[in-house]
Amino acid sequence: MTRISSSRPVSSGAVGEPATRRTRRSSRDEGVWYPRWFWPSFSAPSTIVLLLLFVFPFYVIVGVAFGKLDPIFGDPIPVWNPAQWDRAALSFTLSNIVSSDGLYHAALIRTLWFVTGATALCLLVGYPFAYFLARHSGRFKPVFLAAFFAPFLISYMMRMTAWVNLLQDNGYVNQVLRWLGIMDTPYSWLSGKSLTVILGLVYGYVPLMVLPLYAALDRIPQSNLEASRDLGASPTSTFFRVTLPASGQAILAGVILCGLAMFGDYFTNQLLAGTTGTRMIGNWVVDSLASPLQVPRGATLALLLTLLLIPPILYYLRSSRRASRGVVA
Amino acid sequence: MTAAVAPDPGVAAHGRRRIRDLVANPWGKPRFLWAYALLFVAWTLIPIVLAILFSFNPGRALSAFQGFSLRWYIGDPNESVLHDPALRRAVVQSLKLAVGTALITVPLGVSFAVGMDRWKGRGSGTTDFIMMFSFVVPELIVAVALFLVFTKSFTFVGLGTSGQLLGMIVLSIAFVVVIVRARLLSLGREYEEVAMDLGASPFQALRRVLLPLLFPATLACTAMLFVFTLDDFVIANTLSRDVATETISVKIWAARGTPTPVVNALGSTMLFAATIVVVLAYLLFRRLTRGESGERSVGLPIA
Numbered sequence: 001m002t003r004i005s006s007s008r009p010v011s012s013g014a015v016g017e018p019a020t021r022r023t024r025r026s027s028r029d030e031g032v033w034y035p036r037w038f039w040p041s042f043s044a045p046s047t048i049v050l051l052l053l054f055v056f057p058f059y060v061i062v063g064v065a066f067g068k069l070d071p072i073f074g075d076p077i078p079v080w081n082p083a084q085w086d087r088a089a090l091s092f093t094l095s096n097i098v099s100s101d102g103l104y105h106a107a108l109i110r111t112l113w114f115v116t117g118a119t120a121l122c123l124l125v126g127y128p129f130a131y132f133l134a135r136h137s138g139r140f141k142p143v144f145l146a147a148f149f150a151p152f153l154i155s156y157m158m159r160m161t162a163w164v165n166l167l168q169d170n171g172y173v174n175q176v177l178r179w180l181g182i183m184d185t186p187y188s189w190l191s192g193k194s195l196t197v198i199l200g201l202v203y204g205y206v207p208l209m210v211l212p213l214y215a216a217l218d219r220i221p222q223s224n225l226e227a228s229r230d231l232g233a234s235p236t237s238t239f240f241r242v243t244l245p246a247s248g249q250a251i252l253a254g255v256i257l258c259g260l261a262m263f264g265d266y267f268t269n270q271l272l273a274g275t276t277g278t279r280m281i282g283n284w285v286v287d288s289l290a291s292p293l294q295v296p297r298g299a300t301l302a303l304l305l306t307l308l309l310i311p312p313i314l315y316y317l318r319s320s321r322r323a324s325r326g327v328v329a
Numbered sequence: 330m331t332a333a334v335a336p337d338p339g340v341a342a343h344g345r346r347r348i349r350d351l352v353a354n355p356w357g358k359p360r361f362l363w364a365y366a367l368l369f370v371a372w373t374l375i376p377i378v379l380a381i382l383f384s385f386n387p388g389r390a391l392s393a394f395q396g397f398s399l400r401w402y403i404g405d406p407n408e409s410v411l412h413d414p415a416l417r418r419a420v421v422q423s424l425k426l427a428v429g430t431a432l433i434t435v436p437l438g439v440s441f442a443v444g445m446d447r448w449k450g451r452g453s454g455t456t457d458f459i460m461m462f463s464f465v466v467p468e469l470i471v472a473v474a475l476f477l478v479f480t481k482s483f484t485f486v487g488l489g490t491s492g493q494l495l496g497m498i499v500l501s502i503a504f505v506v507v508i509v510r511a512r513l514l515s516l517g518r519e520y521e522e523v524a525m526d527l528g529a530s531p532f533q534a535l536r537r538v539l540l541p542l543l544f545p546a547t548l549a550c551t552a553m554l555f556v557f558t559l560d561d562f563v564i565a566n567t568l569s570r571d572v573a574t575e576t577i578s579v580k581i582w583a584a585r586g587t588p589t590p591v592v593n594a595l596g597s598t599m600l601f602a603a604t605i606v607v608v609l610a611y612l613l614f615r616r617l618t619r620g621e622s623g624e625r626s627v628g629l630p631i632a
Binding site (some may be wrong): 036038039040041042043044045046047049050051053054055056057058060061063064076077078125128129132136137141148150151152153154155156157158159161162163164165166184200202209255256260261263264265266270271274282285286289295298299302305306307309310313314317321 | 330358362363365366370371373374376377379383437438440441443444445447448450452453456458459460461462463465466467469471473474475476477478481482495496498499501502506531548552556559560561562563566567570577578581582585592596597599600603604607
């Protein structure tokens with residue numbers, strides 16, 4: 001396939017008429033107007049940056065994870081040759097993940113539970129809003145869109161700080177709850193509560209869920225829904241048999257986007273709880289950078305995290321690629 | 330609605346039907362969804378609005394308003410954003426990184442998007458894949474990887490401003506590419522073909538036809554990139570060298586546990602800077618795309 005597209009169409013050349021006229025609209029005529037290096041050279045600078053600072057770094061993680069420690073200073077030294085790799089850090093990390101009293105075991109379970117819970121809540125909270133935005137906001141659509149996009153422009157730290165203000169023991173949330181009569185004594189939200197962290201994650205990442213959902217729901221033609229209604233489906237079954245299947249891809253995309261972001265999160269829990277009882281796997285990764293002895297373990301953890309996340313990433317990339325082709329067609 | 334609880338069976342049936350119609354009519358006004366959406370927006374925005382208001386509080390309280398003052402911005406001789414040297418440095422560092430990243434990344438990304446839109450030869454698929462991979466991989470992993478690269482391999486870069494800048498550039502190229510590519514797809518190749526049929530060289534067609542057409546999308550993503558980088562935390566924190574290279578986000582994070590009005594003021598300062606940039610870019614964008622429908626000119630980047 002690549003051969004065909006990069007080589008000049010032979011037939012048109014043989015006939016001797018200008019190829020430009022015949023294959024005007026086909027995408028196979030690059031070779032006709034441009035030297036072959038012309039377009040690749042546009043992509044070259046970014047490609048070089050990516051190779052040096054994105055692809056190579058992954059190899060450095062591997063090298064450090066399987067590397068040695070300097071015998072005198074205790075500094076980690078990356079080992080480039082796979083034949084000389086040292087599996088000490090890997091076996092240490094794996095055994096601490098697997099055994100139930102291991103260092104990373106609790107944090108990993110907690111991370112999975114936080115991410116699953118918060119992602120599910122994001123979907124639950126985000127779907128109705130995306131649905132409203134796409135179908136029912138009417139002439140107020142720009143207003144709601146602006147309100148929806150605002151969080152993207154506001155610093156994540158600022159948004160979390162805003163909740164820290166409100167969740168103080170004498171803060172507005174407790175005041176409102178007391179005024180409503182839901183609880184008498186103030187609830188100390190910020191003293192290492194898992195609930196606070198999950199709600200914080202939901203607040204932080206729900207825009208990532210709404211964005212793909214809105215894009216998909218907005219694309220469903222009104223005529224499909226009308227057809228479903230005309231054929232006798234109730235609104236509920238129209239929703240479940242037309243709207244929901246049409247947004248299935250977007251739900252997966254949103255879940256993956258949210259989940260990926262939350263897996264890499266190590267600051268929400270620190271801001272809203274900050275105790276060892278809410279540590280996530282990201283905290284172990286980041287904290288390991290501070291002490292040289294720990295670095296190989298941190299690198300191993302980062303490596304395992306990457307391996308864990310590669311399947312959803314691949315799935316997302318494939319489906320979004322297909323979706324973008326669908327839009328063009 | 331109240332009719333539903335009335336004792337008379339006829340009225341009750343009528344009321345039930347009314348409720349059913351209310352819920353069932355897909356083209357009626359969905360009151361529940363409206364209420365929900367308003368609640369959602371309130372939940373999204375009220376905390377932020379309150380935080381901004383607290384930053385104008387003259388006292389230290391975070392749960393009671395005592396008036397309006399600029400104490401935490403410029404008033405206080407020691408602790409305000411303007412007079413605390415550490416905070417001022419953080420603001421400068423954030424702005425420096427944001428401007429630098431936007432200026433370097435946008436040309437890189439636009440050039441890449443244009444190249445990839447036309448280059449379909451061997452290797453293009455892999456290159457494209459790597460680019461999109463960098464778009465979705467968690468920032469933490471890249472930050473850790475770059476930390477190791479800058480401390481073990483490319484030690485001449487090291488940690489600090491240049492490391493942070495490079496990290497932000499790598500992670501934001503894909504963002505530009507996604508937006509610009511959406512615009513390229515909606516433009517098609519016809520404009521350039523016409524230009525070349527009329528005698529323009531490939532370079533002329535690019536410079537005088539395609540780039541002007543891409544300019545609005547480029548402008549939009551420059552502004553967005555500026556804002557995202559201004560707010561960036563993970564790269565800024567992981568790759569900072571010392572206190573001098575900490576950004577606003579890092580300062581806010583470092584103050585966790587002891588929230589003060591200064592933290593709110595710091596966050597609000599960042600928000601104001603972001604808003605100014607976005608509004609200016611939006612006004613310019615509107616001027617440039619007059620007569621075009623808005624959806625087409627940027628395109629929604631995520632499927």
